[in-house]
Amino acid sequence: MPPRAKELTPTQIKGLKHPGGEKPVKVAVGGVSGLYVQIWPSGAKSWVLRTRYGDWQETLLKDGTIQRGRKKREIGLGAYPDVLPGAARDRAREAKDMLLRGVDPIAERKATQAALIAAARRGMTFKEAWEKFAAEKVKEFSTERYRKQWRATVEAYALPELGKMAVQDIDLQDVLRVLRPIWDGKTVTAVKVRERVEKVLAWATVQGYRKGDNPARWRGNLDMVLPAPSKVAGAENYPALQxxxxxxxxxxxxxxxxxxxxxxxxxxxxxxxxxxxxxxxxxxxxxxxxxxxxxxxxxxxxxxxxxxxxxxxxxxxxxxxxxxxxxxxxxxxxxxxxxxxxxxxxxxxxxxxxxxxxxxxxxxxxxxxxxxxxxxxxxxxxxxxxxxxxxxxxxxxxxxxxxxxxxxxxxxxxxxxxxxxxxxxxxxxxxxxxxxxxxxxxxxxxxxxxxxx
The missing domain is CATH 1.10.443.10 (Intergrase catalytic core)
Structure with missing residues (x-):
């Protein structure tokens, strides 16, 4: 077993300098085996835990000899002095304990970060998604008047019902609450609202803010519970010349x-x-x-x-x-x-x-x-x-x-x-x-x- 490194005091760690050269150097700080402070040529410092984990494995070397050992792992524990020596040693002990239990600390950290990001994305409201989608979509339109008309349909009919809802939580019944009151009397407008709600939810899905089927899709979905626009008795028609x-x-x-x-x-x-x-x-x-x-x-x-x-x-x-x-x-x-x-x-x-x-x-x-x-x-x-x-x-x-x-x-x-x-x-x-x-x-x-x- 290699000799245990002497435990350095906070003052000693603070006083460590880079010896020169272009590569970072690592200095064992003791207290936890494998814990180092890494010093960069710029003088910046960070904490690194070097350890081994997993089952023993045998590796055949070029000279024919067999070497037995376990997997090496180098884990970053944060920057110094954001993380002070006591906290760094606590993090090192926790990481080694996780490895003993068969848990990879880095993979665990990435999974936690991904879960937090996913949770934040799922929390996006329909209004927030609409604003982001609309900000890009209106660039396709040539006049400010049409941009306002295009936005007005969603803002008048969809946002009051869906605006505060998380896009992930919107389902068929929520979309129907928007469409049913206007489907018979304002059919042309209702069709436009449906199309735009569908696009907002599709955008949210592509961006990772929601999963699953699009509840505003017409074919094989809303067409099962709403009459076809062309068949609605009270469908809107544009005023026509007699x-x-x-x-x-x-x-x-x-x-x-x-x-x-x-x-x-x-x-x-x-x-x-x-x-x-x-x-x-x-x-x-x-x-x-x-x-x-x-x-x-x-x-x-x-x-x-x-x-x-x-x-x-x-x-x-x-x-x-x-x-x-x-x-x-x-x-x-x-x-x-x-x-x-x-x-x-x-x-x-x-x-x-x-x-x-x-x-x-x-x-x-x-x-x-x-x-x-x-x-x-x-x-x-x-x-x-x-x-x-x-x-x-x-x-x-x-x-x-x-x-x-x-x-x-x-x-x-x-x-x-x-x-x-x-x-x-x-x-x-x-x-x-x-x-x-x-x-x-x-x-x-x-x-x-x-x-x-």
Whole structure:
């Protein structure tokens, strides 16, 4: 057995100096076998316990001899003088006792630290997770107005119920408490809330703040306990232009100048979403073949990256509008803002509102939704188009659904019938354009009693 080191006093330990050189040195301090103070060239000191543990093992050396021994272990016990000599000796005794019991002190320390971190992560509230997630997500949005709208849905409906809860503790019933009060009466809003809550919880899972399934997931989860949004009787619809008002609305729109009015007219003719219009580029449009092709995943198109490209047939009226547009040098956008970049969503909505208010001011009845009486909005033009197909034409309803980028038929039917029926849709959209302009009905269009009078 090697001789036991002399136990150094605190004053002696304080006075120890590095002898010189680039490597740290270790000085046995006694009191506990294997306890050293490690001195660095800078003069900094720390405590180290050098010991052996475990079963005896035999090792065959190169010279053929067999060496018997146990595993070596070097354990850091903290810095000096943060840890004083008495505390260092106590820690050394505790570590050696753990090794005798077959417990690795370093592994135990790491496990304890990991448990503390995990506990802290599990304690993160939904509000804290929302703020962290939202801070990064809003960078994707181009306008401050949309950033506020995007945040408002969660802050108005989800935070009151979930805000103070730990994300780890949120389950299906908690999510249902948020959604059920608004699912029937404010379905569109409820869907947005669900999607955003799902993303926050997914972010929390990826960051290690929660484990398990996402209780805000729709498929195979919430769809088992909530009706599909499209089937809810009281589902929200965007205020739509009434068919009997289409002609005079179109005339009022044609009387207005500006890129916002042009974009709104193109949206009306194509029955597409405003995001598809606002971020349309000339590289997507082929005037020679009279096609506008939107690739999957394109910004604000609502076409997922896993979907297929969508082709919109261009009619004579659409081509004439496109050819009349000024182009901005160095910008590929079809409809651009005065200061460059894409039009804001508010621009098209404002154009619609100005037309409505001007009509009211001149003694007209404005342009409102038949059911709610609310002022019609750009997205409602899609509903007007769909109603026109159903009530005023003999065009196939599925053809209209394809034009609106809606899925048609069962999943099996979708898999086998992938034709987008461009030429049939071109004929239908041309008839819709004629209806907008108040022209004589074409084939497939039902003449209504009193039409043209």
């Amino acid at each position: 068919l009997d008002d289409v002609g005079r609305w179109w005339q009022a729109l044609q009387a207005r100048d500006g890129m916002g009015a042009k974009a709104l007219a193109f949206q009306a003719m194509t029955a597409t979403r405003s995001g598809a219009i606002r971020f349309a580029t000339w590289s997507e449009i082929d005037l020679a073949t009279r096609l506008w092709t939107i690739q999957p995943g394109r910004q604000s198109s609502k076409i997922t990256a896993s979907d297929t490209a969508k082709r919109i047939p261009l009619t004579d009226g659409m081509v004439a509008l496109l050819e009349s547009l000024p182009r901005l040098e160095g910008c590929d956008l079809v409809f651009w803002a005065p200061r460059g970049g894409a039009l804001s969503d508010a621009t098209m909505g404002k154009t619609m509102r100005v037309i409505h208010e001007a009509n009211l001011k001149s003694g007209g009845k404005g342009f409102t939704d038949a059911k709610t009486g609310d002022q019609a909005v750009p997205h409602g033009l899609r509903s007007s188009f769909r109603t026109w197909v159903a009530e005023r034409t003999t065009f196939d309803g599925d053809l209209a659904e394809v034009a609106l980028f809606h899925r048609v038929g069962s999943k099996v039917a979708q898999a086998y019938n992938r034709a987008d029926q461009v030429e049939k849709r071109r004929h239908m959209m041309a008839a819709w354009g004629d209806f907008l302009a108040g022209a004589e009905p074409a084939d497939n269009v039902v003449r209504m009693a009193g039409a043209g009078q």
